[in-house]
Amino acid sequence: EDKVVQSPLSLVVHEGDTVTLNCSYEVTNFRSLLWYKQEKKAPTFLFMLTSSGIEKKSGRLSSILDKKELFSILNITATQTGDSAIYLCAVGAAGNKLTFGGGTRVLVKP
């Protein structure tokens, strides 16, 4: 059975801090790893990673995938209160479905 584990479960930081979120996975026929931000309702797409070692970057957010060790990290630098959310990691297998981790809840205090 496909499995995605995220850590930590939650963290509290202050504005300006850097956070690193972890995602490890075990899936059959890996297709892609995706990061989403969930604030109130729908998961909002952040990154899709398919190749090892290539960093994807968008503003203060970046992510990288290690397909040998089966994990990914999501970094947020210079955090702002608007970064407060649940960050979801999901892995797509060769079939069509995504398997989600339990999420990391990030709270950024002013």
Added chain:
Amino acid sequence: EPEVTQTPSHQVTQMGQEVILRCVPISNHLYFYWYRQILGQKVEFLVSFYNNEISEKSEIFDDQFSVERPDGSNFTLKIRSTKLEDSAMYFCASRRTGEAEYFGPGTRLTVT
């Protein structure tokens, strides 16, 4: 920017009633999905739909569930006889080949 839309945003129904949740995927997307999230739990896959047929379904997606693409734009999830444990947020998602899944805002289903 194109978005996945879902209606209604909140549906309250009595146990045993049928509900239909509606989604309009992004127009040039070919793969369509339903996921659900019970309060405080993980997002769970229900079903994927491609080329006018179900391509994969989870064990949650039993005979009480069905999906349909009745026209070129809508994608629906029907629950025939709702149970209390069907209460959850239901998300529709769509994607193009080789790209990420984009999620709609969700329908909160409350079964009383």
